Amino acid sequence: MNEQDIQLLDDYFNGLLSPENAQAVEMRAASDAAFGREFDLRREMEAFPRRAAKRQVFSDTLSAVGTDFFKEAELKKSVGQPPMTARMTRLRWLAAAAGLALVAIAVWFITSTGSPSYRQYAQHAPLSLTVRGAAEQSAADAEAAFNSKDYATALSALDRLLAEQPRDPTALLYKGICLIELDRTADARAVLTPVAAGSTALLGEATWYVALSFLKDKNTAACKTELQKIAPGDARYEQAQVLLKEL
Numbered sequence: 001m002n003e004q005d006i007q008l009l010d011d012y013f014n015g016l017l018s019p020e021n022a023q024a025v026e027m028r029a030a031s032d033a034a035f036g037r038e039f040d041l042r043r044e045m046e047a048f049p050r051r052a053a054k055r056q057v058f059s060d061t062l063s064a065v066g067t068d069f070f071k072e073a074e075l076k077k078s079v080g081q082p083p084m085t086a087r088m089t090r091l092r093w094l095a096a097a098a099g100l101a102l103v104a105i106a107v108w109f110i111t112s113t114g115s116p117s118y119r120q121y122a123q124h125a126p127l128s129l130t131v132r133g134a135a136e137q138s139a140a141d142a143e144a145a146f147n148s149k150d151y152a153t154a155l156s157a158l159d160r161l162l163a164e165q166p167r168d169p170t171a172l173l174y175k176g177i178c179l180i181e182l183d184r185t186a187d188a189r190a191v192l193t194p195v196a197a198g199s200t201a202l203l204g205e206a207t208w209y210v211a212l213s214f215l216k217d218k219n220t221a222a223c224k225t226e227l228q229k230i231a232p233g234d235a236r237y238e239q240a241q242v243l244l245k246e247l
Contacts, residue, residue: 018128019205146177155182173202173205176191185214204230223243227243
């Protein structure tokens, strides 16, 4: 990996690339084995903080179990409980604590290595619109808001833009993304599905986000159905295959 490629990946994972350049990075990751390995490694690094947080929750749970056990043991001792009874109580409590620990381990394992989450895959390319005339200010407002992750404001600006240019596929795609981020997944699909069924260059992107909307709803079957529609050669194909394997 040279310095230029490292900077390119930095820009991609920090959301600094245009949609076209972000797609070019993904296509190269799919076709260039060395670049693809580095791309996958960076994606894992991006996901690591979420896994670390889950491991900390698990650690805190076990710590609380141990603290409670020793508090109860000291209480039994202080009130002078007969030795045999105290021993049996401790054995029962240890069995319960062990059961709780196993449950905690299972929960941690499932959340850290199990089903993928929407947030894990929600890496949006920056919004970049090219318009003129009355819609120009709406486009600028939409770009600024979306790229700063202010999805409610971006949605409002995109609606103003679409009032002037109702068939703009980029505006429709990013309106759908905003709706997903705002937990309006059904509304997002209503916007994205016609784009996914169309013939524009954003067909694959729209299909990808329809799939992610179902992933956010935890509708695995519907998510798989949409992912399988993404054709080989599309910029999202490799990601779709990875996600399919994880579902």
